[in-house]
Amino acid sequence: MGPASEDDLAEMARRVVDTNHYMTLGTSDPDGRPRVSPVYFTQVGYRAFYWVSSPTAHHSVNVAARPAVAVVIYDSTAAVGEGRAVYLEADAAQVPDAELPARCAEAFARVRMGGRAFTAEELSGDAPWRLYVARTTRHEVHIPGRHPIYGTGTDRRLAVAL
Secondary structure, three states: OOOOOHHHHHHHHHHHHHHOOEEEEEEEOOOOOEEEEEEEOEEEOOOEEEEEEOOOOHHHHHHHHOOEEEEEEEOOOOOOOOOOEEEEEEEEEEOOHHHHHHHHHHHOOOOOOOOOOOOHHHHOOOOOOEEEEEEEEEEEEEEOOOOOOOOOOOOEEEEOOO
């Protein structure tokens, strides 16, 4: 039916992150309305989630003004009732130019599915793109209401340590 222990839940969360290439990034508009954007991501230690974007993109402008973000990573091809999801609470920011050499090495050490490694020069100066990072403050997993151990009859989220 699904993961049966807290260790199993953490392993399931890692598997979801490791096998997906896109995350849904949730930011807030100035009026408080939510804004969600799919972004290709890389991650380091399940704590730092990186993506490349234009600093003028709607979500980038939101991050600059309001760095608290929400993220969900899930397999949209899962059968109904079999879905697995990881929810993240995080603080996001554009990586400062002075940190780009180190952060690019970290962010692009393991590029997947046709993604490419950017250099610091490609993400600074007059370049149209910047590197962003969301540093997680909380991880949660989706628990189906019928889960044999953690189910309550209603789907919910449960905090997990990764």
